[in-house]
Amino acid sequence: MNFKLHVWRQRDAQDKGRMVKYAVREIGAEVSFLEMLDLLNEELTEAGEEPIAFDHDCREGICGACSLVIDGVAHGPGRGVTTCQLMMRNFRDGADIFVEPWRGRAFPIVKDLVVDRSAFDRIIEAGGYVSCNTGSAPDANVTPIAKQDADLAMDAAQCIGCGACAAACKNSSAMLFVAAKVGHLHLLPQGRVENQTRVGNMVKAMDAQGFGACTNQQECEAVCPKEISVNFIAQLNRNYVRALLDV
Numbered sequence: 001m002n003f004k005l006h007v008w009r010q011r012d013a014q015d016k017g018r019m020v021k022y023a024v025r026e027i028g029a030e031v032s033f034l035e036m037l038d039l040l041n042e043e044l045t046e047a048g049e050e051p052i053a054f055d056h057d058c059r060e061g062i063c064g065a066c067s068l069v070i071d072g073v074a075h076g077p078g079r080g081v082t083t084c085q086l087m088m089r090n091f092r093d094g095a096d097i098f099v100e101p102w103r104g105r106a107f108p109i110v111k112d113l114v115v116d117r118s119a120f121d122r123i124i125e126a127g128g129y130v131s132c133n134t135g136s137a138p139d140a141n142v143t144p145i146a147k148q149d150a151d152l153a154m155d156a157a158q159c160i161g162c163g164a165c166a167a168a169c170k171n172s173s174a175m176l177f178v179a180a181k182v183g184h185l186h187l188l189p190q191g192r193v194e195n196q197t198r199v200g201n202m203v204k205a206m207d208a209q210g211f212g213a214c215t216n217q218q219e220c221e222a223v224c225p226k227e228i229s230v231n232f233i234a235q236l237n238r239n240y241v242r243a244l245l246d247v
Contacts (some may be wrong), residue, residue: 029089053112055159059084062160069100074164074223104172119209128197156184158226165220171212176220179232196243
């Protein structure tokens with residue numbers, strides 16, 4: 001398969017940046033998108049050109065590092081996949097493919113397709129944890145948890161913090177990310193003790209990082225590689241109101 005790539009190139013945070021066109025040829029249909037970029041970078045390196053910088057780590061859809069906007073969609077076409085799981089068979093042979101980094105004030109571009117997502121880390125530092133003393137690891141099933149709550153907590157805990165939700169939102173809102181991180185702790189007994197403090201601190205941190213407001217258009221759920229439901233945002237809003245009323 002042959003493709004014409006239009007890739008965002010930017011030397012550093014101060015550079016204006018631009019789209020650069022590259023031709024890639026004889027790419028196998030079962031090659032992943034990141035593997036295709038690896039092949040292109042090998043050609044660029046051999047030609048003495050600067051390779052394209054992009055984030056990657058596990059390449060198993062777990063780490064959330066592969067943050068690319070492909071043809072205007074976070075992580076590219078298809079539902080429930082990260083960029084590293086996106087195969088080139090999903091594109092038409094000979095197609096023009098546009099590749100850009102996450103866009104948003106809270107995700108400043110470092111170089112090319114690499115963005116600084118440390119804003120998410122600062123939100124987690126504000127309350128995405130359990131700080132009370134829980135003692136040593138308990139035996140399994142010692143703390144009774146309703147199956148419905150356990151299943152929902154696991155659904156929320158799947159969030160890999162990739163940032164696709166904020167990248168897809170027209171307001172660059174991080175509500176789905178925060179809702180998932182709050183939601184899985186709120187549903188478990190160990191996390192409920194600090195729930196109101198956690199909600200208030202994490203929402204405050206989200207606002208301080210420059211993320212926008214949620215307008216309930218569900219772009220976040222549509223591009224989430226773990227298909228986390230916007231219902232968690234509704235739960236977050238309820239918990240936030242309760243936290244405000246108890247101040």
